[in-house]
Amino acid sequence: MLNNDDFNLLNTLFPAWQQLTTKQQQIISQNASLIQVKKNNFVHTTKEGCSGILIIKKGQLRVYTLSEQGKDITFYRLNDGDISILSASCVIKDITFDIYIEALTDCELIQILPCAFAKVMNENIYLEAITYKLATKRLCTVTWAMQQMMFTSFDKRLAEFLLNESNTTNSNEINMTHEQIAKLMGSAREVVTRMLKYFSTEGYVEITRGKVKIINKQALEKL
Known part of the structure; x- marks a missing residue:
C-alpha cells in the first residue's frame, strides 16, 4: 500500500x-x-x-x-x-x-x-x-x-569512472573496493588493481583499503 x-x-x-x-x-x-x-x-x-x-x-x-x-x-x-x-x-x-x-x-x-x-x-x-x-x-x-x-582504452575508462563518481558524490574520495569498481565497469578486479597501482605511481590517486582518493584531477582528465 x-x-x-x-x-x-x-x-x-x-x-x-x-x-x-x-x-x-x-x-x-x-x-x-x-x-x-x-x-x-x-x-x-x-x-x-x-x-x-x-x-x-x-x-x-x-x-x-x-x-x-x-x-x-x-x-x-x-x-x-x-x-x-x-x-x-x-x-x-x-x-x-x-x-x-x-x-x-x-x-x-x-x-x-x-x-x-x-x-x-x-x-x-x-x-x-x-x-x-x-x-x-x-x-x-x-x-x-x-x-x-x-573502443576506449581501459586507463581512460577508469579515469572517467573515477571522475564521474567524484562529481556525483561531490568528493575526491571514492568509497569502493577494487572488486566493486570492476563489477560496475564490467572488468576484472586484477585489471582494476593493476591500473590503480599505475595511477598511484603516477601521482593521480591515493589507494587505501576500500577507498580511492583522487589527487590529480587534471591528469585524469587528460588521459
Whole structure:
C-alpha cells in the first residue's frame, strides 16, 4: 500500500501525470505498490518476466546485461527519484535484449504493474510519447556503454569512472573496493588493481583499503 508521501512522489515523478485523465490516474494509483529490496538482490531479470515501471524512492539500482561468457556489462545506475523504464520490456516491445537490475543498496521502490501502465499508455498519447522518449534516452546510454567497452582504452575508462563518481558524490574520495569498481565497469578486479597501482605511481590517486582518493584531477582528465 502507498501512503500519502508515496502518492505525492508518484504524482510528482510519474511521466505525464498532469496529462492523464482522473480515471487514468486512478488506474495507475490502484496498481502501484511500495516494495522493499535488500542490497545485492535482483529487482528484475528479463527471463523472469516483466516487472513494470519502477520509481526509485530510496536507494541505488544497477542496470546491466550478461555476455554469452557470463560477463556482466553495466549500462547505468539509477538513484533516488529516477524511473526504471527498461524493466517494462513487455510494454516497450522493441526491447529484445536481456536486462538485469540489482539493488546496490537497500531500496524502496514504487512499482506500477505493467498491465495497468500498458492500458493507460495505449489510451494516452502524452504518456506514450514520453515513455518512448525515456526509453530512447536509456538506450542511448546503453549504446554509449557498449562503445566505451569496445573502443576506449581501459586507463581512460577508469579515469572517467573515477571522475564521474567524484562529481556525483561531490568528493575526491571514492568509497569502493577494487572488486566493486570492476563489477560496475564490467572488468576484472586484477585489471582494476593493476591500473590503480599505475595511477598511484603516477601521482593521480591515493589507494587505501576500500577507498580511492583522487589527487590529480587534471591528469585524469587528460588521459
